[in-house]
Amino acid sequence: MxxxxxxxxxxxxxxxxxxxxxxxxxxxNTIDSDVLGKxxxxxxxxxxxxxxxxxxxxxDSLQINNLPNHLFGAFNDPAYGLTTASIVTQVTPAVFNPDFGENPVIDSVVLKVPYYSKEDGLIEGTTNAKYSIKDSLYGNGKVKLTIYRNNYFLRDFNPNSEFGQTQMYYSNANSSSNSAIDGNSIINFEDHKSDVILTLNEFAPSNNTIILKTTEGDQDVIDRQAPALRAKLDTNYWKTLILDLEDDAVLSNANNFKDYFRGLYFKAEAINGNGSMTFFNLATANIVIYFSKDSSVDGEKLQDSYTLNLTGNRLNTFVNNFNxxxxxxxxxxxxxxxxxxxxxxxxxxxxxxxxxxxxxxxxxxxxxxxxxxxxxxxxxxxxxxxxxxxxxxxxxxxxxxxxxxxxxxxxxxxxxxxxxxxxxxxxxxxxxxxxxxxxxxxxxxxxxxxxxxxxxxxxxxxxxxxxxxxxxxxxxxxxxxxxxxxxxxxxxxxxxxxxxxxxxxxxxxxxxxxxxxxxxxxxxxxxxxxxxxxxxxxxxxxxxxxxxxxxxxxxxxxxxxxxxxxxxxxxxx
Structure with missing residues (x-):
């Protein structure tokens, strides 16, 4: 155009x-014949x-995978009632067949899921941008957020189709739990959750700028980032899950990894029948494992990282308690x-x-x-x-x-x-x-x-x-x-x-x-x-x-x- x-x-x-x-x-306004004169x-x-x-x-049953964006949280619509939105997503390594070096030791594991935000002027007294998320935030309450390891495999293709059609997942309108329909059967993701990756008992999206400080030599380096859910995860868990499997076939390609680690289940729960809902920008979400390893110089350590992107099949589940x-x-x-x-x-x-x-x-x-x-x-x-x-x-x-x-x-x-x-x-x-x-x-x-x-x-x-x-x-x-x-x-x-x-x-x-x-x-x-x-x-x-x-x-x-x-x-x- x-x-x-x-x-x-x-x-x-x-x-x-x-x-x-x-x-x-x-x-x-209506234009009639009097405008021009009869x-x-x-x-x-x-x-x-x-x-x-x-x-x-x-x-009743809408397609909920391959959506343009993904909602997370609980929103109490005054005209209709409460809706709770949760997310199930696959995870894919950025690099396959990794070499973690000699004697790798994890320093930290960081989950980052950005919100949809935009710059909204400058922080008072500085030249640094401040951000707003109000255009993509619904409600002002808090929810309980729990991230589980998901053990249900999200298929790329429908095995029941003749021509390898993409697998569609549909909402299950009549369910009170986070579930989906694959066309033939109902999948209750509560039945397929396992390890708890993260729990936040009172989570609410914030428009605060993320400020990270590192030291390079004698100077502090400040890194300012747009608002996001950012949390540190258990290092021992990710050592066992990833670093200890350096030469294993599960880290050799996407198919093997997705079968080994089938993804994450972000579960939202309203608090006292209320909460807030926002969009998670899963396109840029990731888990980064920061680790150090031996260098060729005795006594020195090299810093490195390994990234897992929240890419692949994703879907939203909705639980509606309408009035x-x-x-x-x-x-x-x-x-x-x-x-x-x-x-x-x-x-x-x-x-x-x-x-x-x-x-x-x-x-x-x-x-x-x-x-x-x-x-x-x-x-x-x-x-x-x-x-x-x-x-x-x-x-x-x-x-x-x-x-x-x-x-x-x-x-x-x-x-x-x-x-x-x-x-x-x-x-x-x-x-x-x-x-x-x-x-x-x-x-x-x-x-x-x-x-x-x-x-x-x-x-x-x-x-x-x-x-x-x-x-x-x-x-x-x-x-x-x-x-x-x-x-x-x-x-x-x-x-x-x-x-x-x-x-x-x-x-x-x-x-x-x-x-x-x-x-x-x-x-x-x-x-x-x-x-x-x-x-x-x-x-x-x-x-x-x-x-x-x-x-x-x-x-x-x-x-x-x-x-x-x-x-x-x-x-x-």
Missing amino acids: KKIFKPLKFSSIFLLAMALFIACDKDF DNANFNTNNLNLQILAYNKKL TALINGNKTNGDEKLYLKGTNGSMAVVDLFGGDMVECTDENGSVTMRTPLDCFKKTYRQLDENGDYLPQVNGNYPLKKLINEAHLLIYEDEIMQTYPKDENGNDYSAFDRIYAYDIKNNAPTTDFAFFDPTEDRTNPLNSKIISLGQRITDDNGISKYKIRLTEHLKNILLKDSTNTKIGLVLSTNVNIDYNPSTNILQTATILNSGDDVTALPATAVISPRGTILYGNHPNVPENRKMKLEIFFTKPNL
Whole structure:
């Protein structure tokens, strides 16, 4: 996208500024024919609300391996209840067939698991950076952290597949323990834990800079590092586990080692029903064994180290103790409330032309009963004298009404405003984003992928704000979202696209699983889904918060119903 917009630098900035102005307009202004003057234009503009159907889908068994990030901790969502997230990960040596030298002696063993942090100014009175982790921290309590040696082997490939497909692991929504489903059986990681590697009875992520001091000659050397879980481990244990096996085959290659040492199980436990949750950056996490060995000079020792990276297969486990019942919704009449909850919770499906037959009035005033989709096409496409669609021209059906703008208007349940402020003093839902995706193709919408230049890779809250409108709260405390579907609907009209269902999930980072250069959305598959929703954006799995929205059921007040609004131009032919 950047290459496309570069040659149009001046006009792009102008258009972007206008788009931001429109996208941030709290009142979502409607343009009608009075703007141009009915007597001074050769076309008319108007808007239309079309029939849609919105219902809940409970997410029971979601893919939990190969996720873009990994949650750890316990988070008590005020709308839903307690979720506890633990991690199981393999470990891989950075070097195989190591030579530890003569008479190696371990000085220390250090585990380091970084958090996701960013620089937030300077430490007062210094030129040293300070860090913030508030954008990836949920809650402000402490949890018990225990790291076990895991004895369950995480497979790379599914032995039951014919073509060596990757092994998928799925969440076990009905379990009260840290478990997963491999497609055929349930794995309870409590049954496969062994040695305790580390225990922290009161763990809470800290944004403090890690300061390490070493001495080189007569000078102290200070090393400042970004916030992380950093702890010293038992040296005798790692001597027996690693250094004593210098010439053993288990240290010769990755496969042998992963079978010998099958990984770590990071277990989180809430304290008094509360805690906090954050992301562990396992991509840069490691265990470093620092040791000394004999040198060629008598009486001197050489310093060396051996690194074990927390790479390979990884998965999150979720234990949900919800106080809100999540169920599959009514696909015939829709639901009054829509429940969007990450960590194996719930999503919403919007059938843009769902529901019963409707009365469809043509331009001559004749009324016929049609499906909502057929009525939509008959309303916008050009027809011949027999009432049939004119043939396609260059692959597109000719239109008699041109869509200028189309969006879903979604209202948040007022109960979300009643919850206490978050740990940073903000409204609980202040930074929630609703991610809309094409269910048929498990892909981003066309509006998101190709017609929204507002991508911001460093600030997800302000990224893709034209296609995925930010949460806006008016002076009366009413919160709403606007999801742009202009190009999505155009494809249905012009090219007979059959993508009429949109999935809605909650996301705290709309950039996290989308690659703009390939237009590929990283998804998490659903085990035995039972309907046409087979996957969802992976960002929804690792979004701790939840929200509650209004659907479009008849019982919903008219001024809170979800609406599909279309603003169109009709030429005066």
